[in-house]
Amino acid sequence: MSFKDHLQNSKKLVDDYIQNYLGDLEPTLSRPGLQELYKSFSYSLAEGGNRIRPILSLLTAEALNTPAEKVLPLGAAVELIHTYSLIHDDLPCMDDDDLRRGKPANHKMFGEAMAVLAGDALNTEAFFLLTKNYSSQPELALDLVSELALAAGAQGMVGGQAVDVTFKGRDVDSAEVEFLHTYKTGALFRISILGAARICNGNAYQLKCLSDYARAFGLIFQIADDIKDGNKNTEPSFVKAVGLEKAKETCAALLQQAHQALESFGDRARGLKDLVSHLYERI
Amino acid sequence: MSFKDHLQNSKKLVDDYIQNYLGDLEPTLSRPGLQELYKSFSYSLAEGGNRIRPILSLLTAEALNTPAEKVLPLGAAVELIHTYSLIHDDLPCMDDDDLRRGKPANHKMFGEAMAVLAGDALNTEAFFLLTKNYSSQPELALDLVSELALAAGAQGMVGGQAVDVTFKGRDVDSAEVEFLHTYKTGALFRISILGAARICNGNAYQLKCLSDYARAFGLIFQIADDIKDGNKNTEPSFVKAVGLEKAKETCAALLQQAHQALESFGDRARGLKDLVSHLYERI
Numbered sequence A, B: 001m002s003f004k005d006h007l008q009n010s011k012k013l014v015d016d017y018i019q020n021y022l023g024d025l026e027p028t029l030s031r032p033g034l035q036e037l038y039k040s041f042s043y044s045l046a047e048g049g050n051r052i053r054p055i056l057s058l059l060t061a062e063a064l065n066t067p068a069e070k071v072l073p074l075g076a077a078v079e080l081i082h083t084y085s086l087i088h089d090d091l092p093c094m095d096d097d098d099l100r101r102g103k104p105a106n107h108k109m110f111g112e113a114m115a116v117l118a119g120d121a122l123n124t125e126a127f128f129l130l131t132k133n134y135s136s137q138p139e140l141a142l143d144l145v146s147e148l149a150l151a152a153g154a155q156g157m158v159g160g161q162a163v164d165v166t167f168k169g170r171d172v173d174s175a176e177v178e179f180l181h182t183y184k185t186g187a188l189f190r191i192s193i194l195g196a197a198r199i200c201n202g203n204a205y206q207l208k209c210l211s212d213y214a215r216a217f218g219l220i221f222q223i224a225d226d227i228k229d230g231n232k233n234t235e236p237s238f239v240k241a242v243g244l245e246k247a248k249e250t251c252a253a254l255l256q257q258a259h260q261a262l263e264s265f266g267d268r269a270r271g272l273k274d275l276v277s278h279l280y281e282r283i
Helices: A003-029 A034-046 A052-063 A072-089 A106-110 A112-133 A138-152 A157-167 A174-199 A204-229 A238-242 A244-261 A263-281 B003-029 B034-046 B052-063 B072-089 B106-110 B112-133 B138-152 B157-167 B174-199 B204-229 B238-242 B244-261 B263-281
Strands: none
Touching: A003 A034, A003 A052, A003 A072, A003 A263, A034 A072, A034 A106, A034 A112, A034 B157, A052 A072, A052 A174, A052 A204, A052 A263, A072 A112, A072 A138, A072 A157, A072 A174, A072 B112, A106 A112, A112 A138, A112 B072, A112 B112, A112 B138, A112 B157, A138 A157, A138 A174, A138 B112, A138 B138, A157 A174, A157 B034, A157 B112, A174 A204, A174 A238, A204 A238, A204 A244, A204 A263, A238 A244, A244 A263, B003 B034, B003 B052, B003 B072, B003 B263, B034 B072, B034 B106, B034 B112, B052 B072, B052 B174, B052 B204, B052 B263, B072 B112, B072 B138, B072 B157, B072 B174, B106 B112, B112 B138, B138 B157, B138 B174, B157 B174, B174 B204, B174 B238, B204 B238, B204 B244, B204 B263, B238 B244, B244 B263
16 A cells, blocks of 8 residues: 555544544534534534544554554544644634634634633543543553643643743744754654554553654654744744754654664554655655 | 631641642743743642632542542642633633732733643643542542543533533523533532542442532522622523522522432531531522
8 A cells, every 4th residue: 555545544544533523422512502612623623634643643553563443542532632732722812823724713713712612622522532432441541641631731732832932032942942842742742652552552662662753753743844934933943943954964863763763563664654754755 | 616617627738739739740840931831820720719629529528438638639630620711711702801819810910822821731730630649549540530521521611611602691591591500610519529429439329419419509609609790790690590589599499408418428518518508608
């Protein structure tokens, strides 16, 4: 199967899972007011995006020879967290974006108050989704809740956004940029991969390798974004911190690290390998 | 011990627990940006309020002859959720309140962007707090996470807020007002009481009684609030729906129900009994 087809198939699994999840939820939120809330958060969750986080969970399951169904709930929970963060990010008091993925931002469709609530609901529902779907293995479920909360909270994604908010405008060095992105975007990539590995009973060595992969993946993702954006935005950026050439060199070294980290998985890790190569090629 | 002293002692236990919790968290959030986030959410969490939700957990533990320490983490987790909801509620796009408990609202102190993030962080940290403190009993911990997520999310508090947002201005009957408050404030009272009962190994009959108590408590709390506010605000209100006299009658009946629900606990439920009587007397 070509990488493109592989990616499309994985994305379809995720989209279908989320569609079913929303379908199950809808009847429980049929009252006036609740219906509006449902419409608001399902608008942002259903129209998707690249689903890269749940896809990372699926590709990790492949690397560990485990059926996709096992990790779909985790991937979806991470996607709920990611989606809530986008809804809140787009608010006028945050990045003030009217458009998201070419469509009106949540608050442009449903108003700011409902957008705040839709984000809040998705944040909470992510944890409910985990408890519901992994309840037959309470220790695993608890571990996933704990790790997702850490990855999403003050010591993870939200912390990264706070750092970002306070950074705005001032010059930062590459260590600070790495720190920022490790929190802001890296933490959710990490839980998508390592949470999946935990579900698939990865051993300590495999977890170590996947942790190295996750780090390299997150940084390449971010540097590629920075290179694409050039000097357009006011965000802290690797390109601004170290220059374009050095940023490209760093990326090439990280790609090598990512591939090396996957060596012991052999051909089963082809999806993870192709995905990071694909990211790199965007540069 | 007088009821006033009893309440003060319980509140001090909660305040001390939350102070320690924040003290443990602070060193993990010492970087620039993270420090701002910490200051923002600890500002709203530390200055407190009446702590009625964690106090309900403590009084439930007393009724079930269980040490307070067992239920403090649950009570604190509910308080984190309650605090995040207040921070988001006060935002200009929500209720637009400049003051909270006589002090500047979170966004007046730290800016709107940081207030959104502080709320988001507290929402997530509540679940982390549960996993961390009840990990020695994974099934219990998972149950608490699940129940708190339900109580706080679209089918609980956030759902109630969404109903509230869409209600604004239009006339509603008493059934709708009860529905709204069951979601908006009742769900967190309920988890404070029933989550504590679960931790304290309450039996099915005790859970049933405490569930009846929780319902009556929540409604009295809300009707008392509505009576106090009179026709000042534009929120849906029992008083507006059924008139002042009928609202007072309903409250008297609910008080009797709450007391009856506690009968089988004998004197150990004195705290719960006094608390609901105290609420009633505010009318």
